[in-house]
Amino acid sequence: MRVTPSGRTKTKLNTLRTAALNLENTALKISATCIKNLDIHLNSLITMRDELFGVTETNDVSVTGQILIEGAVEKAAKLSKDTSEYHKEIHTSLSKVGKHIDRHFELSPAPQFKVYCDLTSSPRRKEVGCGLIYDYVMCNGMNSVGELIKEEMDYYDFDVQEPHILQKIVIDLRVGDIASSLEYLERERPPEEKELRRSLQTQMITDCIEDGLESYDRTVKQLRKFKYPFVDDKERAALLVGALLIGKAAKEDARYKNLFDSTNREFISQKMTSFFVPYEAPLKNLMKYGLRNVDKVTELCFLGYIGTYIYGTELPIGTFLNICHSAFACPILKEQCTETNPPMRLVCGHVVSRDAIARLTSSHRINRSASRNQRHHRFKCPYCPREQYIEGARAVKFKKWDEYEYISDEEEEIEVGEEEVEDTYQFQYFSN
Numbered sequence: 001m002r003v004t005p006s007g008r009t010k011t012k013l014n015t016l017r018t019a020a021l022n023l024e025n026t027a028l029k030i031s032a033t034c035i036k037n038l039d040i041h042l043n044s045l046i047t048m049r050d051e052l053f054g055v056t057e058t059n060d061v062s063v064t065g066q067i068l069i070e071g072a073v074e075k076a077a078k079l080s081k082d083t084s085e086y087h088k089e090i091h092t093s094l095s096k097v098g099k100h101i102d103r104h105f106e107l108s109p110a111p112q113f114k115v116y117c118d119l120t121s122s123p124r125r126k127e128v129g130c131g132l133i134y135d136y137v138m139c140n141g142m143n144s145v146g147e148l149i150k151e152e153m154d155y156y157d158f159d160v161q162e163p164h165i166l167q168k169i170v171i172d173l174r175v176g177d178i179a180s181s182l183e184y185l186e187r188e189r190p191p192e193e194k195e196l197r198r199s200l201q202t203q204m205i206t207d208c209i210e211d212g213l214e215s216y217d218r219t220v221k222q223l224r225k226f227k228y229p230f231v232d233d234k235e236r237a238a239l240l241v242g243a244l245l246i247g248k249a250a251k252e253d254a255r256y257k258n259l260f261d262s263t264n265r266e267f268i269s270q271k272m273t274s275f276f277v278p279y280e281a282p283l284k285n286l287m288k289y290g291l292r293n294v295d296k297v298t299e300l301c302f303l304g305y306i307g308t309y310i311y312g313t314e315l316p317i318g319t320f321l322n323i324c325h326s327a328f329a330c331p332i333l334k335e336q337c338t339e340t341n342p343p344m345r346l347v348c349g350h351v352v353s354r355d356a357i358a359r360l361t362s363s364h365r366i367n368r369s370a371s372r373n374q375r376h377h378r379f380k381c382p383y384c385p386r387e388q389y390i391e392g393a394r395a396v397k398f399k400k401w402d403e404y405e406y407i408s409d410e411e412e413e414i415e416v417g418e419e420e421v422e423d424t425y426q427f428q429y430f431s432n
Contacts, residue, residue: 012104019100023093030086037079045072127153136283143167173269177218178204181272198236199268205240206260209250328396332356332382347392350383354395361390 243250330353
């Protein structure tokens with residue numbers, strides 16, 4: 001017989017109640033016997049001291065007194081031993097309760113990883129932080145919030161093309177209306193028009209199937225208003241017509257199950273938003289992957305993971321990012337790059353570490369017949385046949401967003417050294 005979650009929880013609580021009762025009985029036994037015996041023996045020792053030494057000041061004790069003292073000492077030793085055994089017993093019971101709680105109950109999340117970031121500490125940090133928030137609210141159709149941020153910041157470089165059209169498209173897609181999106185595709189004719197039109201109308205038909213007959217008239221009206229999207233995809237058109245005829249049962253039918261993709265709506269919304277904002281809001285990814293990894297970080301806290309093991313070049317946990325990497329690993333040496341061994345971009349476009357370039361050039365001798373100014377280390381790229389000089393390699397530096405210092409294309413500083421030219425590649429989180 002299958003046990004329900006509430007039944008399992010009830011069993012765990014009953015087991016914990018039993019362990020707690022055992023602990024209570026042990027404590028009561030100690031209170032009733034051990035402490036009482038210790039009090040009685042202490043009172044008898046006080047009485048014995050008064051009788052033997054309180055009346056006379058002689059140092060001699062009679063034989064009877066010596067026998068009484070020896071008996072009291074033996075009894076005190078026995079009581080001390082019993083008290084120690086009771087102490088061990090109560091510790092054992094208490095330990096059993098703690099082990100039972102750790103084994104059967106989840107600990108409350110209390111992460112100790114606390115990183116405080118004050119966005120107002122520097123003008124650039126405030127600008128980047130508000131830029132992240134601005135991109136997020138605009139990509140989600142919250143134009144009024146975005147405009148308020150723009151006014152409060154007094155920074156009008158935050159800009160989104162046609163914000164009101166973007167807001168209408170996002171809100172309409174959220175309720176299943178694709179008319180505004182199709183009108184935009186008809187007017188602008190982007191390269192992905194055909195694919196997006198097919199995805200939009202497929203999503204509308206599947207929404208109609210899920211909602212039932214209430215949305216049938218609206219679906220047919222929008223399909224007739226715009227040109228047919230399935231001229232070159234008759235197989236999909238036949239599947240959609242079949243699913244529409246079957247109704248809600250199509251979601252469980254093997255022939256039509258792949259049409260009901262839960263991620264399709266999010267993909268369409270991101271694609272339509274990309275026409276107005278040419279990238280996905282970074283704050284959305286930060287929250288998405290951050291919330292997903294809270295459990296892993298909490299486990300590290302309970303394992304005693306301290307902050308001294310956290311490095312700026314890598315994450316303390318493993319996570320999957322679709323298009324991002326937390327660090328760069330050299331494909332030749334198979335090791336992660338650091339500040340002392342940064343990634344180097346070659347003239348051909350491939351990227352390797354500085355130590356890898358040093359190893360590649362160590363096997364090539366300098367042409368001593370050439371002049372002093374023409375003596376260069378020349379090496380061949382390990383991934384393409386192009387030969388190049390070490391002076392053409394440029395160091396790629398990744399900066400943390402909270403330490404970000406803006407350098408425009410005109411003001412970008414290039415430091416030329418003896419062996420390399422260093423470029424700083426900046427990544428902006430919002431449009432300028």
